[in-house]
Amino acid sequence: MTLALDLALCVLILGVALASVAGGGVFRAVIFFITYGLFVAMAWARLGALDVALAEAAIGAGLTGVLLLAALGRLRRMNATSPPHRTGLHLPAAFAGAALACALGWAWFALPAPSPPDLGPVMPQSGVGNRVTAVLLNFRAWDTLLESIVLLAALLGVWMLAQDKDWTAPLGPRYHAQAGGVLASFGRLLPPVGLAFGVYLVWAGADSTGGAFQGGTVLAAVGLVALMSNVMRPPRVSQGVLRAALVLGPAVFLCAGLLATASGGAFLSLSPALAKPVILTIEVALTISIAVTLALLVIGASGDGEYAP
Amino acid sequence: MMADLATYVLTALGLVFFVAGTVGLLRFPDTFSRLHALTKADNLGLGFIALGIAFQTETWAQLAMLALIWALALLAAGTVAQLVARAALATTQEEE
Numbered sequence: 176m177t178l179a180l181d182l183a184l185c186v187l188i189l190g191v192a193l194a195s196v197a198g199g200g201v202f203r204a205v206i207f208f209i210t211y212g213l214f215v216a217m218a219w220a221r222l223g224a225l226d227v228a229l230a231e232a233a234i235g236a237g238l239t240g241v242l243l244l245a246a247l248g249r250l251r252r253m254n255a256t257s258p259p260h261r262t263g264l265h266l267p268a269a270f271a272g273a274a275l276a277c278a279l280g281w282a283w284f285a286l287p288a289p290s291p292p293d294l295g296p297v298m299p300q301s302g303v304g305n306r307v308t309a310v311l312l313n314f315r316a317w318d319t320l321l322e323s324i325v326l327l328a329a330l331l332g333v334w335m336l337a338q339d340k341d342w343t344a345p346l347g348p349r350y351h352a353q354a355g356g357v358l359a360s361f362g363r364l365l366p367p368v369g370l371a372f373g374v375y376l377v378w379a380g381a382d383s384t385g386g387a388f389q390g391g392t393v394l395a396a397v398g399l400v401a402l403m404s405n406v407m408r409p410p411r412v413s414q415g416v417l418r419a420a421l422v423l424g425p426a427v428f429l430c431a432g433l434l435a436t437a438s439g440g441a442f443l444s445l446s447p448a449l450a451k452p453v454i455l456t457i458e459v460a461l462t463i464s465i466a467v468t469l470a471l472l473v474i475g476a477s478g479d480g481e482y483a484p
Numbered sequence: 485m486m487a488d489l490a491t492y493v494l495t496a497l498g499l500v501f502f503v504a505g506t507v508g509l510l511r512f513p514d515t516f517s518r519l520h521a522l523t524k525a526d527n528l529g530l531g532f533i534a535l536g537i538a539f540q541t542e543t544w545a546q547l548a549m550l551a552l553i554w555a556l557a558l559l560a561a562g563t564v565a566q567l568v569a570r571a572a573l574a575t576t577q578e579e580e
Binding site: 357358360361364365368 | 567
């Protein structure tokens with residue numbers, strides 16, 4: 176029975192992936208890409224990688240989907256001419272993709288299966304119960320630190336594309352929602368639930384599924400809903416609180432790492448006694464930064480016209 | 485035993501609504517009737533499936549989470565249906 180479910184999932188993933196790249200317009204491709212992300216999240220869940228499943232659903236399908244839809248809406252507002260619709264197949268791209276898939280498949284069978292490192296003996300020193308959190312914020316904290324800085328760099332890149340005259344304007348497009356209408360009510364009903372869920376995900380990340388990235392994405396989504404339904408005023412680059420929130424995560428992370436060096440350990444090493452409170456502090460700071468950065472990435476720079484609902 | 489039977493019957497009923505909603509989505513002529521079909525699948529189909537699974541829960545917390553999932557899906561589906569319908573109405577009026 177479960178084999179049938181897994182096979183159906185595999186067929187669905189391949190079918191949706193093919194539908195996404197097989198042409199038929201940008202809108203169709205985006206919708207199929209979002210569906211693809213949801214199916215892949217289900218596949219990760221079936222494989223038992225619940226943390227990855229949550230991240231894929233929240234970031235891969237949800238946030239990237241919103242980002243692509245917003246980009247599509249902007250292209251339409253600008254009346255950008257879509258590239259001439261080619262009826263033929265994009266043969267070079269198809270060949271390159273197929274070759275890559277074959278190479279990866281070959282590597283999968285040819286290389287020896289790596290044995291996963293045994294985390295059991297060192298887990299008590301990590302300060303947390305969730306192995307994924309232990310790896311992300313303790314054993315391989317270096318990667319996570321750089322990831323949080325990459326996010327910030329991406330946002331700065333987007334902001335750099337803004338024109339000078341838009342620099343002081345409120346960020347993002349102007350969203351319209353009727354006062355007291357359906358969208359405005361939705362924007363007031365959903366955030367309390369979303370806030371509770373986002374904070375829960377971060378808190379639960381220490382010992383079970385969840386973490387800063389998943390929780391931060393949920394919180395970013397809450398902020399986006401509030402922005403799009405005009406419940407929250409659009410932010411500005413000049414807001415000090417906003418800038419502080421952007422750098423809080425990487426800054427706290429770096430400080431924790433440097434403090435470890437100052438107290439005689441290696442950079443980013445955590446002493447077992449202090450690991451839990453330090454990890455929790457870093458996670459909370461990271462969550463705030465990730466939430467604000469992702470939300471600002473989606474709404475983008477200022478001055479790209481109006482958004483009709 | 486009775487609980488299993490209830491699960492079978494209710495989830496099957498939910499699936500019927502999903503199939504009917506999908507058929508409606510594919511066959512109905514315009515956006516508004518398609519939305520009508522789609523929201524039935526979301527509301528009743530998911531509702532019956534959640535109700536069916538509710539007979540398999542072991543704790544009250546699981547039951548509450550199922551109810552929350554259904555309520556959130558209902559809220560989102562209802563809102564999105566309204567927004568899509570409004571957008572479709574604006575487009576059809578422009579065309580006329």
